[in-house]
Amino acid sequence: MSSRDFSNDLFSINIEENAGCVVSAKVQANPLVTQKCHKEALKTVKKNVVLPGFRKGKAPDNIVESRYSTQMEQELRRLFLRASFEALSQMCDRKPLSPKAVRSSAIDTCNPVNGGSVSFLYEAFPVIPSLPWEQLSLPDPEPVKEISEEDLENGLKNVAYFFATKTPVTRPSQEGDFISLSLYVSKRGDENSTPVAIFENKYFKISEEDMTDSFKARFLNVSTGHRVEEEIGSEDIQSFLNGDLLTFTVNAVIEISSPEMDDEKARQLQAESLEDLKKKLRIQLENQAKEAQHQKRFSDAEDALAQLIDFDLPESLLQEREELLSREKLLNARLVKYCSDSELEEQKQALLEEAKADARKAVKLLFLTQKVFSEKGLSISREELQYMMDVCSRERFGGYPPKDISNEMIQELVLVARDRLTYRKAIEAISSEKKDLEVVPS
CATH class of the missing domain: 3.30.70.1050 (Trigger factor ribosome-binding domain)
Structure with a gap:
């Protein structure tokens, strides 16, 4: 003290x-x-x-x-x-x-x-010491992934889904089918409990790539109308969902039949021929590979900045972020990875430790990026701010924001947009050459 x-x-x-x-x-x-x-x-x-x-x-x-x-x-x-x-x-x-x-x-x-x-x-705001840029440990950028013929073929298969025949079937589901699922949570034995939708009519592909083994096992060889009821044993999940009974309903089993791509189908996609479509698809995949490399570099820069220095963090912000991430990780394990209650209990401590570390990293970066933004003399243009405000508005209101939006809400959008841009620009500055990061201490 x-x-x-x-x-x-x-x-x-x-x-x-x-x-x-x-x-x-x-x-x-x-x-x-x-x-x-x-x-x-x-x-x-x-x-x-x-x-x-x-x-x-x-x-x-x-x-x-x-x-x-x-x-x-x-x-x-x-x-x-x-x-x-x-x-x-x-x-x-x-x-x-x-x-x-x-x-x-x-x-x-x-x-x-x-x-x-x-x-x-x-x-209070934390006290951040001068940043020791000479200790920044940022790995060299990874090379952009080269697009293989296999990548191109898989891309064409995805394009072919545009022309696929989607047929609801009465037979049991098979590998490669799509199923439409709804998931509700309710309180077991409570007559006054109204089931609450977690999701409705959500489509899943029955495949190893898109499902965990346990989730796939539940919905392979089942027909339309099939229901799966599962009790929630975890008190954490019960608390998060305000219920202890999950009910999955198979709304439809859909057989997908994709045709071979040819020149005619390529022309329907604004390409001159199948070969032209492949060229355009390759360019798209190359751009995606460049974006993946950029995101990896961005993530490496986040890690490097977070590890650069330690300082005391606001207690409530840390606790709030840790609670949020703990909830997300436990729910993801139970409802997305489809862990059983016993599997979740085995993983729980590791997930909570992971949430604690991620929370500390996130709160540190919140303040460190503001310091980097200031020290590097970065700026935000009106056009950048307006664009990011539009993005934030669409996330909040969808495609049609209310006409009578309040000044208070506009100010909130401005603050959120500015915070996002500050964070992004600071991390992108970190991801540049290390020699560019030398700054005069303020």
């Missing part, structure tokens, strides 16, 4: 710093501050009262203070608390993460004549 002081003509602040970026602060204000707050409080209360013989807002100050002492006290304390928080945010180098990061605030004293004091307990 360390203690430090900050002061100006109006305020004096003492802070004590604790682990988890938790800071306790004592803000002392001189009488000029409380006098100003008292004057503003009086003005606010006067505007809202009407006394016999006086126009609204024109009653004498002493009468208003006498008759509306409770309202005056409440407004004075509100204004004084706000002024103290603003002083804390502006004067102290351990600023609160946000108003929501304040765990508690208490007005110890507040008097127009004698001044006042407020005690705060809050989470």
Whole structure:
């Protein structure tokens, strides 16, 4: 724990710093501050009262203070608390993460004549030391994957699905079929429990590439209408889903028959011939390979930056991200990888440790990328910001955002878009040549 002081003509602040970026602060204000707050409080209360013989807002100050002492006290304390928080945010180098990061605030004293004091307990922005760029360990870029004839043939098979005949069948499902599944969760034995859809009419291909072995075994050789009920033994999953019974329903078994690609079909896809389609497909696959290489380089840069330096992180952000990732990993294991309850229990500790490590990495990168963005002098253009806002808007509202979108929502979209661009640009700077990362310490 360390203690430090900050002061100006109006305020004096003492802070004590604790682990988890938790800071306790004592803000002392001189009488000029409380006098100003008292004057503003009086003005606010006067505007809202009407006394016999006086126009609204024109009653004498002493009468208003006498008759509306409770309202005056409440407004004075509100204004004084706000002024103290603003002083804390502006004067102290351990600023609160946000108003929501304040765990508690208490007005110890507040008097127009004698001044006042407020005690705060809050989470602050972390202190990040200078980044030791010379220690950055970033592997050399991997070569772009070459597109093989097998890759091209597999690509053509996927294109052929566009022309495939999709026939619902009554026979049991076979390897290579598609099945339409719905999954509901409910509370076993509860007559008032209404099943809740986890997904409906979702299509799965019965194959080793697209299904885990246990999931595939459940839905191979089953017919339309087949139902699988499965009790959830894991208390974690029960809590996440608010239920203990999973019900899978096979809505349809669909046989796929894909034709051989030829010149005629290629022309329907805006190609001159089958050979021309192959050339275009190769270009598409090469572009995908380049993007995969870029994503791998991006991921390597994230790892390198996260490992570059350690520092204390905000406790609540870390806990919030860890809880989110733990939930995702456990649900993914149970509902996507289709682990049994016993398999999930065996994997649980490893998954939770993985979530803890991933959470720490994510929160570290949140703050490190902001530091890199600042140190490197990076910038965001209006066009980039507008594009990213459009992306965020589509994610939030779909293709048609509401016409009466509020200013508050617009500000939220701006902040989210700016955060994403800041993160991306900082990581892309890391993924460039190491020699380009040398910066003058601020």
